[in-house]
Amino acid sequence: MNTLMTKTLILSSLLTLTTWAYAAEDTATAQSSMHPKALFAQADKDGDGKLNSTEFAELQSLRDAEMAKRQAARPDFATLDKDGDGLVSQDEMRAGMKAHRGGRHGGRGGQCGGEPRQGMLSQADADKNGTLSESEYQQLLKLRQERQAQMNAATPDFKTLDTDKNGQLSQEELRAGMHKSVKMMATPATDAE
Structure with a gap:
């Protein structure tokens, strides 16, 4: 075999493997129950790649059920407070949320069920010491619920x-x-x- 043919075969094999890896990663991401593509696929009962009004209502129900499930499974304060000092630092929050998600990355930029946004953390941190007490953590959870309710209310029909x-x-x-x-x-x- 000549050198050019060998290089072409190697390059084509690498491209094929890379494509398969990306496809597998996309499939795994899409199969995550909260991923929009997975919810869309579940709601698309006839499998035509589009949602009619009934399927759209199903999509909203699936989203609401998934959010409720995530809310119920969210780590409690004691789980996050690894050093037992009665405060949860941002590092403890990140580590706890990462462990809660099984090492997977959270939502986009801390949204949609991922780590809380910096603004919410600051808002919940009443004494502005950079950590959250148990009552401040409960305030953070309340802020997240309010934000989700606002997002649900703002969902276009x-x-x-x-x-x-x-x-x-x-x-x-x-x-x-x-x-x-x-x-x-x-x-x-x-x-x-």
């Missing part, structure tokens, strides 16, 4: 998300509509003068 008005939601329509909704929530309202 089926008709709003169905931008092409074909009675079906594609993953792209759903993703774009939810992104717009989250972006609107993050933008502070301004008073008109």
Whole structure:
């Protein structure tokens, strides 16, 4: 075999292995029960890759059930307070949440069930000492529940998300509509003068 053919075969084998690795990783991520693709696939009863209004309602129910399950399984204060000093540091919080998720990375930028956002930690840290007492941790959990309720209330309805008005939601329509909704929530309202 000549050198060029050998290099081509090696390169093509590496590309194939890399593609398989990425495909396996995407499949594992999509199979995570809270991953949007997994929830979408569960709700898509007819398997056509789109959601009708009934399937969209199922998607919302699945999301709510998954969030409730995660809320119930969240580590308690004593579990997070590894050194037993009555306070949970940010490092203890990160380690505890990582262990809780089985070593998997949390939600995007600390959202959606991952580590709490820095703003929520600061808000819950009433004495501003950089750690959370048990009552401050309970406040953090309350803030997270309030944030989730706000996100649920801001979820656009089926008709709003169905931008092409074909009675079906594609993953792209759903993703774009939810992104717009989250972006609107993050933008502070301004008073008109």
